[in-house]
Amino acid sequence: MQFPSLEPLGRSQRILLTMLPGLALFVLGGLLMLYQFYSDIQHTLEAQHAYKLTKIEQILDQAQKTGEGMLQQPNLDCHTIYPEIRRQVTIQSYVRSMRLIDREGRVYCDSVIGWHTPLYSQEYPPEQRLQLWRGNRLSPWHPLLILRLEAKRSDISGIQVVVDSDYLKDRLAHLEEYSWFYLQVGEHWLDEEGGMTSPPDRPYWQQRSLHSTYYPLAIVMDYSMPHLLLHRLGQEPDQLILLLLFSATFSWGFHRLLLRSGAPSRELQRAVRQQEFIPYLQPLVDANSLQWCGAEVLMRWQHPVDGMVLPDLFIPFAESTGHIVPMTRSLMQQTAAQLGKAGLPSGFKISINVSAAHVADASLPADCAAFLAAFPPDTIQLTLELTERELIATGPPTDALLSQLHALGVRIAIDDFGTGHSSLSYLQKMDVDELKIDRSFVAGIGSDSLSADILDSILQLAAKLGLAVVAEGVESGAQEEYLCRHGAHLLQGYRYAKPMPISEFLHRSEWHNHPSQSVGKAMADTHS
Numbered sequence: 001m002q003f004p005s006l007e008p009l010g011r012s013q014r015i016l017l018t019m020l021p022g023l024a025l026f027v028l029g030g031l032l033m034l035y036q037f038y039s040d041i042q043h044t045l046e047a048q049h050a051y052k053l054t055k056i057e058q059i060l061d062q063a064q065k066t067g068e069g070m071l072q073q074p075n076l077d078c079h080t081i082y083p084e085i086r087r088q089v090t091i092q093s094y095v096r097s098m099r100l101i102d103r104e105g106r107v108y109c110d111s112v113i114g115w116h117t118p119l120y121s122q123e124y125p126p127e128q129r130l131q132l133w134r135g136n137r138l139s140p141w142h143p144l145l146i147l148r149l150e151a152k153r154s155d156i157s158g159i160q161v162v163v164d165s166d167y168l169k170d171r172l173a174h175l176e177e178y179s180w181f182y183l184q185v186g187e188h189w190l191d192e193e194g195g196m197t198s199p200p201d202r203p204y205w206q207q208r209s210l211h212s213t214y215y216p217l218a219i220v221m222d223y224s225m226p227h228l229l230l231h232r233l234g235q236e237p238d239q240l241i242l243l244l245l246f247s248a249t250f251s252w253g254f255h256r257l258l259l260r261s262g263a264p265s266r267e268l269q270r271a272v273r274q275q276e277f278i279p280y281l282q283p284l285v286d287a288n289s290l291q292w293c294g295a296e297v298l299m300r301w302q303h304p305v306d307g308m309v310l311p312d313l314f315i316p317f318a319e320s321t322g323h324i325v326p327m328t329r330s331l332m333q334q335t336a337a338q339l340g341k342a343g344l345p346s347g348f349k350i351s352i353n354v355s356a357a358h359v360a361d362a363s364l365p366a367d368c369a370a371f372l373a374a375f376p377p378d379t380i381q382l383t384l385e386l387t388e389r390e391l392i393a394t395g396p397p398t399d400a401l402l403s404q405l406h407a408l409g410v411r412i413a414i415d416d417f418g419t420g421h422s423s424l425s426y427l428q429k430m431d432v433d434e435l436k437i438d439r440s441f442v443a444g445i446g447s448d449s450l451s452a453d454i455l456d457s458i459l460q461l462a463a464k465l466g467l468a469v470v471a472e473g474v475e476s477g478a479q480e481e482y483l484c485r486h487g488a489h490l491l492q493g494y495r496y497a498k499p500m501p502i503s504e505f506l507h508r509s510e511w512h513n514h515p516s517q518s519v520g521k522a523m524a525d526t527h528s
């Protein structure tokens, strides 16, 4: 016999204990995953940040080289140098224009307008090394970066090299979502769309500046780590799903371990507390009308891990440890609670299996009285089926108990009649009302003549003693026909229905179509 798993804890404790390790694993794994994403994003951002600074510096390096080349020209008179200025502006990639500045700080030669009377420029004041301007007179809304180089010579003071912002903004363009790059020169900013805006102030966004060691500028990275992390999680959900599955499997394994860790007796106690022993009903059929007229209550263990467990696996153990009494009591209470208000027809027969331990327990009459009290008066006919698995002690105490039960209107049946050693002695010594013929004899009808002979003998004996006969294990039409012909009163078996939950039994019950019908006829016939 493989006994189902055992567990000593209550339901809520078990659920909590089961969930905690899985949850902890999920949180820990999630944190590790987030940290891995975080490091990865951080690394990518830093690499991009440094790369953009280098690219901007390279543009300025070229502008500087171009300006230095001009300053090395021997003659910087505007008429002489102008064609060369034009040529350089045309061939150098990033340089948009150049302006030469005389000793007084005035612009006297401009690659755009050529030579003119030296003037102090309102545009790009000459004294600063690097300036970011919104635009000039020719293109007022097109930002420009102006690099000023000092001339180490006596005729002029320096040169301004103007870089077009289109080149700069291309270098600023971001790769990752939720990260923007800005060029900052003094108080001025250039964003990657070519606008002169500084980073907006947004919650969960932060800024980091990387300053150039060669030029007075910084590349500012504006980014939101929470958004980046969420975005990354959305892009790579498989890791999260794997972690979830792993944690759930871990919880499940732990759950099983936990349930298997208790002792069998404690497991039964826990199961009684959790009401895991539930009633199933198998219909009893009136042999005259072949209508459902009652039901046998059969115990099932709705185990949280092993699923629905059949009674053969746990009843013998429960009987040997004495747990069968509270288990049967719980079953009776649940049955009464579910059937009590179901509007059962008058005379409806309910059979319940009772073990020897319960027959020796003085609480049995009280349990039966409580059961009957759950139904409207005189609605149901309660029968206790006594099995021979364990020897029932016969004698005055048992006689007294059976009398008490009879006084309550409870009937006594001998289950699996003919299979045990003491069937006949029970008949002799106990006040019994019914015999329940074991299905092994019913199975032999039509094929095994010895079984058929024993069956006939039981039926004759029952008739002589005025006992009702219930035949169980009826599976075929031939068995049904034989049993009806030979005087069985009630039939039970897969031919009519297998044991089922109470809700299904009520749903399928035939008297719902005939609410006024009484189902007590077969039993009444027996007693008349």
Ligand SMILES: Nc1nc2c(ncn2[C@@H]2O[C@@H]3COP(=O)(O)O[C@H]4[C@@H](O)[C@H](n5cnc6c(=O)[nH]c(N)nc65)O[C@@H]4COP(=O)(O)O[C@H]3[C@H]2O)c(=O)[nH]1
Pocket: 282, 297, 298, 299, 300, 310, 311, 312, 315, 324, 328, 331, 353, 354, 355, 385, 387, 415, 416, 439, 472, 473, 474, 475, 492, 493, 494, 495, 499
């Ligand atoms: N092959 C076949 N089987 C049929 C047919 N009709 C009914 N059965 C099965 O025969 C058993 C009848 O119950 P039982 O003789 O009291 O035999 C019961 C009874 O001795 C014991 N048992 C069940 N519930 C309780 C309970 O609440 N208390 C006690 N003490 N014993 C119980 O466990 C035994 C087995 O119960 P189940 O597995 O429910 O098995 C049930 C039922 O499913 C059929 O046509 N063909």
